[in-house]
Amino acid sequence: MSFQNPVFIPGPTNIPESLRKACDMPTIDHRSPLFGQILHPARAGVRAVLKSETAEIFIFPSTGTGGWETALTNTLSAGDGVLAARNGMFSHRWIDMCQRHGLAVEVVETPWGEGLPADRYEEILAADTHHRIKAVLATHNETATGVRSDIAAVRRALDKAGHPALLFVDGVSSIGSMDFRFDEWRVDVAVTGSQKGFMLPAGLAIVGFSAKAMEATATGTLPRTFFDVHDMARGYANNAYPYTPAVGLMNGLNQACRMLLDEGLENVFARHHRIAEGVRAAVHAWGLELCAASPDLYSDTVSAIRTPEGFNATDIVTHAASKYGVAFGVGLGEVAGKVFRIGHLGSLTDVMTLSGIATAEMCMADLGLDIGLGSGVAAAQEYFRSHSATSLLAAA
Amino acid sequence: MSFQNPVFIPGPTNIPESLRKACDMPTIDHRSPLFGQILHPARAGVRAVLKSETAEIFIFPSTGTGGWETALTNTLSAGDGVLAARNGMFSHRWIDMCQRHGLAVEVVETPWGEGLPADRYEEILAADTHHRIKAVLATHNETATGVRSDIAAVRRALDKAGHPALLFVDGVSSIGSMDFRFDEWRVDVAVTGSQKGFMLPAGLAIVGFSAKAMEATATGTLPRTFFDVHDMARGYANNAYPYTPAVGLMNGLNQACRMLLDEGLENVFARHHRIAEGVRAAVHAWGLELCAASPDLYSDTVSAIRTPEGFNATDIVTHAASKYGVAFGVGLGEVAGKVFRIGHLGSLTDVMTLSGIATAEMCMADLGLDIGLGSGVAAAQEYFRSHSATSLLAAA
Amino acid sequence: MSFQNPVFIPGPTNIPESLRKACDMPTIDHRSPLFGQILHPARAGVRAVLKSETAEIFIFPSTGTGGWETALTNTLSAGDGVLAARNGMFSHRWIDMCQRHGLAVEVVETPWGEGLPADRYEEILAADTHHRIKAVLATHNETATGVRSDIAAVRRALDKAGHPALLFVDGVSSIGSMDFRFDEWRVDVAVTGSQKGFMLPAGLAIVGFSAKAMEATATGTLPRTFFDVHDMARGYANNAYPYTPAVGLMNGLNQACRMLLDEGLENVFARHHRIAEGVRAAVHAWGLELCAASPDLYSDTVSAIRTPEGFNATDIVTHAASKYGVAFGVGLGEVAGKVFRIGHLGSLTDVMTLSGIATAEMCMADLGLDIGLGSGVAAAQEYFRSHSATSLLAAA
């Protein structure tokens, strides 16, 4: 098993050295005050990354999927209405989870490659005069299609419709990498994981609850124990946990937040934007198109790249892994075989990015696509040359 | 934060050097064949540690609590009957989980310090002629009281009553340290976590399902997504996972199983028994009693030690941490303040154990208990001298 | 301090993950048999990497410079003649060391960029009828100029002249990366360090002595203690060391040898050649020249690249570090400012190499050189596409 090349999957990301070390921690007594010295700063750090003053932050030994379940089961009851749009594999899965938990999901089918249809949301919400809809789901960044949706617009849709539904946002592949404004957007539950913008191994579900979401926990009757936020909150109040916490990962999370906040969130976002623009310059130079339908939807954490009709995009991923030892992402669901994905979030530099672009070029050429070797690299180099200050993480 | 002294909590345990390194792994693509090279041997290793030929092994990024939830939500439906005994904090919590999920729990209240009442189980099961009871819960080792129950006896109770209920066993603090016979005892779901006998950081729920339990998943209607074993099984069949796996921990689990199996399970159990006997020799020399009511109930992974009437046992734990930097376990629930616990499972040697015993002695003396300094140490030394071959983990 | 990008200095190299872990070792008793389990396989591994059956291998906590001193002080006496050619900074420094130790060095001044002048050696040796020359120095790979010399030719020169001088070879930047034949070339002392072909941190001098060199230790009177090979040999015979060994590094060395031998030395050399050819294809595409005067001299571990007259090559190195966070090597001594160096030895893949080439391009363009962006990358891609099987180190 070789770890020489960086990975270019849209999470888990490359892990900075300092975070590897923060996670690799000997056992401490998680019932001792030492644990509080990790828990509380980690929660405060996440809150700051969410741009929130007041969100209640909960950290579960789980993943983003567990975070989704936390949002639903703590606030909703069987039969409750949920509004969601399906525009990619991850929004699809969250909808599926709602259905398995007996929620009545109003699904807005949306072309994969498009963003969340805020206008359509507004119409549906306005029509829901009995407020059967209790929650609106919004996938901030569809990892499957590389589409970033406009959460502020979803909030406006709710406001214009005068609808009291909770706003749940899947920020798994956006939080910590792209601008996320929990308070300004009045998000009720934000969900993420450790393995994306926080640059850690997978293993933590990280959720933020607004005061309104906390209130909803009093009425939600879906069964829950592992993901119960009250047990969690009661534990936190005593420097403790309802079960055994993943201490090392939480120590890593604490350190990751410090790294992001020390760099400055706007700098972090600018860094992701610059690297994404480099990738997009390469895609343009190759004469290919992104899955995302328009530039305002372009994700700064992952690019899903459409390959020509009749070509199996998954072959690029398989070939890159077997011939060059490089991991890209395959297309999922409706876009399986039609796109391949370059993840460009977390701990990545211009220089690392160029190696990914160069590898994609070799693969496409190997597989018979008409791609000029060095063409994408040159486009990205040109962009990086004029936009880079050194893009290194200080403690990486 | 000092990591110089070993911990003596009943999990998470001291982590062997080789497992620290196995867990501390750079990112790989969890959708690539590399992941299968970790996943499948890890599952096979767990199966062997369970002494099973056929158990379906599922590994969730979660904890033992999530394993309990996996057992319940995949096989049962709201209103189903469950038989359980409450003889400690962990059996209490599992019962509480059942109740939160709408199960009808028949609770056999049992003195804390006693084992599971197999005879009483048999009576109740025999009386349940309509088979309203769908599952019997059995906590193999009550971590709160240091009591190991007789699971074979519980199985016999089911058999004698001719009752078809599923047998769910919490083996969190027994599996990998004390004898556990999934097949022989016809366990239907066994639950454990990564941070006990497997000597890893917390972060994995590890469960084994019998064929009968797998069948029950077809009828169980409790809502579940994160803990759905079908999604998990479907993933495994494709070298994959329904969401992002905790790859490093799973790599550690694979390695941990190899360590245990290379040492030989019977040797592992004998090692735990010897170290536990050393601790018990010390307790005897101190003139104190175990919480466990009789020697057949003594746990080889944790000893809960009763302190004299009027003395707050928790002070020992607080004092040990603040003055000597050593972590013991406090009493929980009904035995809070009445016992303190010495965890002696996982990666521990005779020599490390002596330092824990010596520390407990100093603490008790400091706090005014009439304990002869060196008395417990001498008793344990005597035991270890005559029973030890070197007790080191080869790769620790 | 960021560790995100690979380094492209000609040593220390990028360290494979598995070697990081092998070196990062808790303390063991170096006077216990455990140490022998590291020492002896490490020495056997080095012997195999040298392609020797009989060389005595000595490992000092030191560096290649200490290895040079080991060669000289154990075998020679003040006033002894030494024959050496100065064709780069490292041959220069070894000559300087001889002079400081009172040896009479006959220096053959050789243009930097040329190889060792075997013909001239032969003439001088033939003329040395009194055998005042006791040792011939040969720098196998001049790290400063990227020139690999022909050691077999030096051996032939000695043989043709019928001269009994010892043959000392500096293989610091060749051994473990390029073909080295201790026995076939009848090398008397070979010198290397841990931080080049062995891919470890600096900290070990590694030397091999022939039987003839061992004999010479009986007559050499230069003072020595730390570097005395007899003390070392006496220690080894008792699983021990004359002082405290650098156990972790030696454990790493043992593991490094296993990696190289498992891959197969010829495969290791082919891998280095392929990557070097990729770099050279890029240099050619840029329209630049190597410092090495002719293709037969091209080093497979480092390329020193001449920049146009009037341009300060060192600026590339400074700029790459400050703007892109990438380390190249500066020119040293006579070629300072005239060349920059790309190290391409040790743990490097095609993909990593492309990122180095791409960075060099950006730097040269930034600094006003007329270099087509992507041009060198494309040339290297073309080469790698047609010559690569996956070039990953199995355990890296």
Next chain:
Amino acid sequence: MSFQNPVFIPGPTNIPESLRKACDMPTIDHRSPLFGQILHPARAGVRAVLKSETAEIFIFPSTGTGGWETALTNTLSAGDGVLAARNGMFSHRWIDMCQRHGLAVEVVETPWGEGLPADRYEEILAADTHHRIKAVLATHNETATGVRSDIAAVRRALDKAGHPALLFVDGVSSIGSMDFRFDEWRVDVAVTGSQKGFMLPAGLAIVGFSAKAMEATATGTLPRTFFDVHDMARGYANNAYPYTPAVGLMNGLNQACRMLLDEGLENVFARHHRIAEGVRAAVHAWGLELCAASPDLYSDTVSAIRTPEGFNATDIVTHAASKYGVAFGVGLGEVAGKVFRIGHLGSLTDVMTLSGIATAEMCMADLGLDIGLGSGVAAAQEYFRSHSATSLLAAA
């Protein structure tokens, strides 16, 4: 290979977690400014640990033995007189090194177990009216016998004799653990290594030179290159090194100094004294004697314990390793078989120390010595109870 138990050898010591991580560092370019950020603080840290304002600190990839050679070869010339006392294995070896380098050593034979004979030094120096003696060697702490000598007294001897000889002090097993006053004692060269008070792996020779020692380098003609302090100083002035530095270890040294200085040197010394007193209380309880002839000579870093006549003390060490997996030190040279040694320096707590004492008790009892199990432990417990504040290293 098990790393579960602490080691009780007098170096290398147990390595604190934070120092393991500081040493385990990816490759950086040691010719870049990054290296200066490690080098200069490390040197300043060592200077502070030496209690010096002005010492020139040199750090070699080597060991304490290399530090001795640095002292000699940089300042002395063949035939120079050196005054030294032989009172243990390490003073013996330094004398041997002098002789090999052609120095005229006046050896004061001193019983092993005694300290340096300052009075005798004074007589000899006073008699040396021609100042043939150029240097006085003083082993601060004889690791072989557990004897700490009075360096201030040696300085007074020089002063009283009005003798200009340089004062060279071997502080390998004292510096960083016991009080060392470079400036106050007017030490000219102090020598230590990384693996003792600095708690790091072996691999660094660390030396401090006074201004007077630096002056002597102008006249010393012993050959030297690897250990030449001028090359080193010239490198430092350019953030550089004369050859490849052991960067990770130096990073560890920097961090180790910060740990020691943050704790406070007097606190560090007090901690070592307390732990040593605990060990000595145990020795007394066992009815055994230390090799050190009187309490003023007791070392706070290592205790050499005499075993009864006719008993082979080395058996304890062998038995402890094979039966209990614990490393003690054997007797060396004149006291081989007569003493065994408990190292108690560096990263050690009261609790860890008790496990070492308990192990020694078991071994002695196993081997037939009349030692009461628990007797030494109880004596040490009593001492620790009344003298301990928590003795944990903050960052260990």
